[in-house]
Amino acid sequence: MAIDGLERAGERTPALVAVLNGAGRILLDYGSLIALVIVWEACARLQIVSPYLLPSFTNVLARIWAEIGDGTLLVNLADTLRRALLGFAIAVVAGVALGMLLARSVTAEWLVGPLVSLGFPLPKITFLPIFILWFGVYDTSKVIMVVCDAIFPVITATIAGAQGVERQIIWSARNLGARERDLWSTIILPAAAPQILSGIEVALPIALIIAVVGEMMLGGSGLGGAMMQSWRFADSVGVFAGLLELSVVGFILIRLMAAVRRRLLRWHAEAQPDLV
Amino acid sequence: MTRLRGGIGLLVLALLWELAPRLGLVRMDTLPPLSAIFLAWLDLARSGDLWTHGSASLLRAAAGVAIAIVAGTVIGIGMAAWVPVRIVFRPLMEAFYPVPKSALIPVTALWLGLGDASKVTLIALGCILPVAIGAYNGARGCERVLIWSGRSLGAGKLRTLVDVVVPSALPELLNGVRTALALSLVLLVSSELIVAKNGLGYLIGFLGGSGIYDAMFAVVLTIAIFGLIVDRLYLRYVRSVLSWQ
Numbered sequence: 001m002a003i004d005g006l007e008r009a010g011e012r013t014p015a016l017v018a019v020l021n022g023a024g025r026i027l028l029d030y031g032s033l034i035a036l037v038i039v040w041e042a043c044a045r046l047q048i049v050s051p052y053l054l055p056s057f058t059n060v061l062a063r064i065w066a067e068i069g070d071g072t073l074l075v076n077l078a079d080t081l082r083r084a085l086l087g088f089a090i091a092v093v094a095g096v097a098l099g100m101l102l103a104r105s106v107t108a109e110w111l112v113g114p115l116v117s118l119g120f121p122l123p124k125i126t127f128l129p130i131f132i133l134w135f136g137v138y139d140t141s142k143v144i145m146v147v148c149d150a151i152f153p154v155i156t157a158t159i160a161g162a163q164g165v166e167r168q169i170i171w172s173a174r175n176l177g178a179r180e181r182d183l184w185s186t187i188i189l190p191a192a193a194p195q196i197l198s199g200i201e202v203a204l205p206i207a208l209i210i211a212v213v214g215e216m217m218l219g220g221s222g223l224g225g226a227m228m229q230s231w232r233f234a235d236s237v238g239v240f241a242g243l244l245e246l247s248v249v250g251f252i253l254i255r256l257m258a259a260v261r262r263r264l265l266r267w268h269a270e271a272q273p274d275l276v
Numbered sequence: 277m278t279r280l281r282g283g284i285g286l287l288v289l290a291l292l293w294e295l296a297p298r299l300g301l302v303r304m305d306t307l308p309p310l311s312a313i314f315l316a317w318l319d320l321a322r323s324g325d326l327w328t329h330g331s332a333s334l335l336r337a338a339a340g341v342a343i344a345i346v347a348g349t350v351i352g353i354g355m356a357a358w359v360p361v362r363i364v365f366r367p368l369m370e371a372f373y374p375v376p377k378s379a380l381i382p383v384t385a386l387w388l389g390l391g392d393a394s395k396v397t398l399i400a401l402g403c404i405l406p407v408a409i410g411a412y413n414g415a416r417g418c419e420r421v422l423i424w425s426g427r428s429l430g431a432g433k434l435r436t437l438v439d440v441v442v443p444s445a446l447p448e449l450l451n452g453v454r455t456a457l458a459l460s461l462v463l464l465v466s467s468e469l470i471v472a473k474n475g476l477g478y479l480i481g482f483l484g485g486s487g488i489y490d491a492m493f494a495v496v497l498t499i500a501i502f503g504l505i506v507d508r509l510y511l512r513y514v515r516s517v518l519s520w521q
Binding site: 132216 | 286363367368377499
């Protein structure tokens with residue numbers, strides 16, 4: 001059973017073999033993706049599937065290029081990112097603060113703990129119509145929806161991280177004269193950082209998903225809103241262009257987050273986990 | 277103790293919810309009192325709206341999740357066991373992982389229209405990934421010694437896969453399924469809110485649009501509580517399945 005054959009490619013090899021290896025690796029790493037694009041293009045060009053259901057890849061790229069040219073992409077991108085990242089930032093700050101509080105204070109745990117364990121598995125998106133009723137159809141309800149969905153992974157990860165800090169470290173710090181205040185910033189937060197960051201990494205894609213749903217429901221431009229607009233006008237090139245744009249945005253955000261994690265945890269001896 | 281505490285907290289919340297609109301602290305139509313919501317729920321249940329829309333939603337979610345679980349498990353385990361499968365699917369998985377799953381809503385609506393097929397496809401597509409990732413990571417983490425022992429005791433490749441690799445992948449696989457269950461409800465509700473002609477999400481949008489807010493709150497709470505119960509039942513199921521650990 002070859003469970004990890006690919007890992008062998010990492011060993012040292014002579015130059016020519018290395019080049020061939022590199023080419024092989026690219027084919028191994030991206031081959032099926034390239035094949036998918038080729039099949040997509042061929043299906044569309046040869047009219048195997050109607051162009052309404054599957055517009056050709058090159059047409060979609062041309063549309064994205066046009067949207068870059070006339071600035072609509074930039075405007076929509078800014079709208080979506082503003083909502084997703086604002087909600088995400090609030091969720092991170094509030095989530096870490098709440099999680100810390102819940103982990104360290106018995107009273108807070110008593111009051112808010114059950115609500116958190118109840119709210120975590122709840123499909124919070126169902127509350128969107130209620131938020132519309134309360135906060136209107138503009139950015140407020142979209143951002144609040146993003147916060148509501150993204151905050152729970154952060155809270156639970158922070159609690160787990162803070163409670164997992166080794167007692168000895170805390171005792172030593174206390175012994176060396178650290179006050180409760182110092183303990184938080186210099187001991188508990190750094191020690192819990194890997195887990196907190198994992199929670200934040202879960203929250204980021206959620207923030208994007210929810211921001212897109214909000215735009216699809218409420219309009220107000222943005223990449224999700226633009227996709228729905230295209231769908232209403234049966235403009236399938238526009239729909240696929242939106243899908244591709246959002247995928248690239250998601251990809252970049254996740255990569256950025258991973259880079260932030262590596263930068264913040266440079267001092268930490270964790271093995272970098274694989275994406276999949 | 278925790279359960280009691282949670283009960284008290286909920287009771288206080290319910291009381292506040294009932295009293296705040298009645299005392300005029302918030303407007304009646306922005307937050308109907310809990311009792312009015314309950315009455316509206318009874319009305320919906322009696323008229324049958326709740327059941328027809330509810331069963332439509334439930335069938336969609338169940339079909340989508342079932343497809344995702346089967347396909348995701350097969351892909352994930354296959355990727356861990358056979359190099360060609362991994363070469364084909366790993367790049368696809370890495371490419372589709374960052375796609376915000378909700379962006380598929382207009383795409384499936386474009387392909388399959390407003391009915392069941394588009395929702396089932398959406399949920400299946402969205403939920404395959406967490407299941408496949410769980411299955412792949414779980415199967416990859418299977419101890420080689422166990423596989424070798426299985427093989428040396430005379431089990432064939434397929435037999436080893438089913439009897440050794442799948443059980444040892446189960447904890448992570450089941451965790452992936454939990455993520456998929458949560459995601460399926462999100463995708464179901466949002467797609468029904470945005471593009472549908474029936475289902476609970478549609479009912480919420482319809483009631484909200486007609487200004488019947490107590491009934492809208494009733495449906496929202498129904499879905500929320502349903503999601504909560506599904507998650508709790510699933511956790512209990514996982515614990516009983518993994519009791520051998």
